[in-house]
Each structure stands twice: as structure tokens, then as C-alpha cells.
Amino acid sequence: MTGRLLAILFAILLVQGCRHAPTEVTFHADENPETLAEWGLFTVRDERIVPHAGMVTYELNAPLFSDYALKWRTIWMPQGARAQYHDDEAFHFPVGTIVTKTFYYPTPAAVEAPQQSGTVLKPTPATYQTGVDGLDLKNVRLLETRLLIRRAAGWVALPYVWNADGTEATLERTGAQIPLTFKNGPSKSSFVYSVPNQNQCAGCHATDFRDRKLWPIGLKARHMNRSFPGPGGEINQLKRLTALGYLKGSNENVPANAEWQDPHADIPSRARSYLDVNCSHCHSKTGPARTSGLWLATGPTDPRRLGMCKPPVAAGRGTGGRPFDVVPGKPDESILVYRMQSTDPGEMMPELGRSLPHQEALDLVTRYIEALEGNCS
């Protein structure tokens, strides 16, 4: 028995000894390392997580809502490799590209070990971090870092979940369920933060059912086309990527979705931008929700495709008793709003990755539908 224990200990030492976490970004062409450290992406030290050389932080015009979690996104490409710009599709990235998305919440200031805080806070402009130089972890709980890896055969999605010390994240191919309390001012609600399993990653990222290949969702011209701080100052992100040698083919006529919370942009553009990034990876003519006939990218203009007076197909009780996906002028009669409000897994949209309603988005989509003209009778 003792001998066996020793052997196990020895084996552990051996494995640990062999595993030098690289200090620079390391692309693994085939294997899926058990720990995030083996990718050499970040250094966690002195209450900060810092990106390694070559990683560029970016932000989207509208983010996918994930229970109010903040997201720090980076992209890295091998020396000399460049992505090909595309007007509509995700940019075509070279083999070796690594995209990271780190999910985190602000924690209450009084908490001593933020990484172990079961209570997380609704983010505010004051707790938002650009991530350009990494994240200050003083009042932050890291949840997971998702990687999208461009290999020779295509993209692979890997979810890494951070440990209780916030020092390391390990690959959880089957995902994880993390019970948390969400604090919004005085009000608290408990919810289960859900890390998707690897197949569920494909549930959103496999945007074309015919080849079932994974694609990035946010890394499209219309989502990326905005200014953001970083190398070169606060400049347009596509210009930065081009200047850094990461992107070719960008031009002066790049499409742009509205920043979804920009008070100067009009409501329909903001709402459509939000729906695009939150829904259209499924709700397109090739996505998993193609069977619904409801297509929600910013491109389509056919009112029926956008849900106007369109009866549901297979919504089941997700209709909430409402007749059409969108009833112009009547958000309270629109299924779209009902399913965004619901937190019942049998009714809600999106189907995955949300257990809290996104109130600000509901307000926006409500205003968008209120202003639509026409009627369904």
C-alpha cells in the first residue's frame, strides 16, 4: 500500500517536473493540454493576469450575454501569419491562431479571497476592465477561459475552468456548473453559471450544418469594426490588426454594427446588433436554428425572416401563449421578448449559457419592437 502511494507520488512529481509552463504563447497542433498554463498565454502574479507577447486584446460592438460575466478577449497569431479579411464571414485565420476569452465577475470589495467568492457583482462601468494590459484581479473572480484554436483540420474549442486559487485553469471537456449569487445593488439572486461542454461549444460555433465546422463568432468585420485602446492608442481595431500585421484585405468600406449601448446610435441598429451577436450564429439559414425560419443577423431585411408576424414553428411552450415571433408595436405579444425574458430551460433563448434575464437587452429589444410599424391582422 505504502509502496503504491509512493509510486503515485513519484509519478506526480515526474509529471510535474516535465511540465514547464511555457512563458511564451505555444501552439499545440494536436494535443489538448490539461492545463491552460501549457499554452503559455498568461502570467498570473501579484493579483494580476497578464497576456504574453503577441496577444492583442479586442472588444466587440455587442457581446454575447453570459449572465453578466465580463469577458476579456485576445487573439494571437504565429509570427508572420495573417488573417484574411471578409465582409460577412468570420475572418479566415491561419493555422496556429489562438483566440482566448476569459470570463470573470467583479466581487464585493470586502471579500478577502475574491476567487472563492460565491457572491459576484453586476458589472458597472467602474468595474469594467479593457484587459489591454491584463486584468487587475483584486476584486475579480475568474471563472473560465475558453480557447478557440485554429488547427490544420479546423477550429477546436476548449473550455478551461479556473481553480479556487485563481492560479491555474484545467480543461473541462464536459463543462461545469458553478452555483453563484448574483448581486445587483441590494437585490440578490442565486443562479448556476454554466460552462459548456465541448459539444455545446459547437452548438454555437458550428454555424453551418452542412460541414459542422467550428467558426469564430465575434471575429467578423461588423462586430470588430470599432475603436478600442491598445497598441497605437485608441484606434479602430481593424486598423490596429492590419498595422500589427495580423490582418490583410481590410478596406475603407467595412460594415459596422452599432455599439449596442451607444446612446447616439438609433434603437433599431442597436437592437439588431445585439440580436445579431446573440442569436444569428444559430438563427441563420445554415445555423442550428435554421429550422425555425427566423434569421437574426443584421443582413436580412425580409420582415418575415426577422420574425414580423411570423408564427412559431416548433417553439412549444416557448411561445408563452403569444401568436407571432414579433408583433410590431407590441413587445408584450412578441415571442422574441418572452423567450428572452424566460429562464426556464424549456422556453428560454438562447438555449444555453444564460440563467439570468438580460434586463438592459430586454429594454432595448422592447423599444425596438415598440417602434416597429405595421400589424399582423
Place this chain on the structure above:
Amino acid sequence: MRQTSSALMACAAAALFLGACNGSPKVDAEGFVVDPDFEKELQEKLLDAKAGDVIEIPAGKYALSRSLSLSANGVTIRGAGMDKTILSFARQTSGAEGMLVTGDDFTIEDLAIEDTKGDALKVTGVSNTVIRRVRAEWTGGPKTSNGAYGLYPVQVTNVLIEGAVVKGASDAGIYVGQSNTVVVRNNRAQGNVAGIEIENTTSADVYGNVVSGNTGGILVFNLPDLPVPGSKTRVFKNKIDANNLANFAAPGSAVSNVSPGSGVVVNSNDLVEIFDNDLTDNKTAHVIISSYFAVGFDAKRAIAPAYDPYPENIYVTGNRFLRGGTDPGKRYAPLMAAVGGPLPPVVWDGYVNPKVKMPGICVQNGQAKTLNADLPGKFINVRIDSSVDCAPPSRLPPVSLRL
């Protein structure tokens, strides 16, 4: 005492599959196998599965908290029997279905999926799916809060569903949507809003099923705004009995307007044959042939241009109709006054595409009469319609699966 011994028995039985039985209880108070790693390990197997793999799930009732998902091609999932291996989602906290499959050449057999928050089993966008002796059930009986669909292949080419049992779906027990080349046979559908629904599907054979106690028995529908319209469905040799359950679908859904007491409903679909079935005690009508206008849920507005709302080339023949039409649902009740008694076995809403000379609504079923409800004329000319005594120029061939 009895509980202890049954727990021991379960433990012993589980031990045969799972290994050691350490004397600790293997099932909890609600009968769930106590195995905290089961869900993760099963999902890992699904992630790692490769073509040709058979994933066996031993007998036992397992509690799952999230959707299972499989995307590999060529995988078989097999339980120890639909009453022995039970995947229960009664404690589910996330996921729109019990199991989501996006792999070709998929077979699932001999297990049950219970109490999912959304659909029980969804298979989407693949070729070749076999669902055999699978039970999909909401164990609390019919409730609006039950999940929508039991067994739900959508946009699948080559579907075989056989020997399955579906109960309690708040929409359709077996729902084959936007698919091609489909056989649904020898299943039992009970206590659902729709027992079996074939929707926007091309070439389906539905036979040998026992469909009873649903709101509507077998539905053959075409819905608008979808990439694929359907046609060519044969419904035959089924026992379609007493589908009189109060409709408990969520308002707004396509089936929420199905009248309790509907045996077979053809809506806006073309080339449908209904023959050699036993239809008994369906209180609205044994067979209803209707257009999209009669469903009510979108009747007030213009139909999408590419959509054909009219049923055409429907053939009803050689069925055995017994009782029925005695207590039609409220939308059909005014017809009873017009007829002066129970509704005849076949009711047609009477909508005809003005651009089509012969809608091909044909009923040659012994003495059975067809009621033309004259919905376009707002019931003014409700009549027994003798113009339907016709036969199609040719019959549909049997569906041949290429599995």
C-alpha cells in the same frame, strides 16, 4: 423492510454492471442511482465516441442536470430496456433538451428519457437516425409545463422510429420535422397534445402505431416560412382511438388549435394517403382535412408567397370508422347543428386553391361520408360532399429507408 430489500436488490443489480457493491445504498429516496460521476462520465463518452462505438448504459434511474450532446457520426447508445435504463431530467437545470444529437448514422435504443424541461431527444441536420424502443415520457401526466417534443428528428434524411413509447408531450410525442424518407412504426403515443406529427416532411410511412388518449392522434402538417415544404405521407394500419384529451398546448403553438377528438389531421399538406386504419371514438372527427386558414393561428393575415396553404391530393380509403364525431370540439360544434347529429367520419374545411381545378380530395371509404364545412363561406353551405368520390391516378410507393 420492504424498501430496504428492494434497495438491496437494486444495489445488487447495479453491482452487476458497475462493479463493487460496498453495502452503501446505491439509490436515493427517490430511486435515483447514487453515482455522482455518472453524468460527467456519460458526457465524456459521448465526447470521445467514434464511428462504430456502442455506448451502453446499464439499468438504473439516473438523474441528469444538463443536456447531453453527441456530435460524432456512427454512434449507438443502448440501454437495458425502456423500463430499466432511465435518464431522468427531473432535476435538470440547463439545456433545451434531454439529448441533442448532431451526428450521422445514429442509433438509440432500449432506454427512457423522462421529464426533460424541453424536448426529450432532438436529432438535427443529419442522415440516418434510428430510434428504437425508446420511451420519452413526462411522468406527471399531461401538463402545459411539460417539454414540447418527445422524439424529435428535424432535417434528417432516413429516419426510423419503431417500438417507442411517448407520453405527456405538451406539443407532439413523436415529431418528425422537415425530414425526408421516414418510417414511424409500431409505436405507442398516449396523453400528448399530438400523438405523432409529421411536419414539412417528404415521404413518410406511419403505420402499426397505437395512438390513443391524445388531443389529436396523427397530424400531417405543412407550416409556412420554412425552407422545406412536405408531401407524400402514408398513414395506415394504425389504431387511433379516443384522442379526446383536452388540449394542453401553450397557446400560439401550431398544435394549440387542434380540437380534442381529432383522429388524423391533414393540414396544408399534399399527397397524403390514409388507409386501413382502425379509428374509434374520436369525438370531433376521425379524419380532418384542412387548410392553413382553418388552423386559426395565422388565419387573419396574408400567407407567405411561397407557401401553399391548401391540402391537395388526399386519399382516404379502407379505414374502419367506429363511433366518433359525437361531441366535436367547440370550433366544430356549430357543424353538428347543421348536420343534425354526429359529424361524419371525414370533415373537410372546403378551402380550395382558386388556381387549381381539382384539389384531389378523395374519399372512398365504404359508407363513410365527408362533411364539407364550407369554411370559406362561413358555414353557409355546410354539406355532405359527394364530389370526393374519386381516386388518385396512382398510389404512393412504400418508403424505402436507406439505412
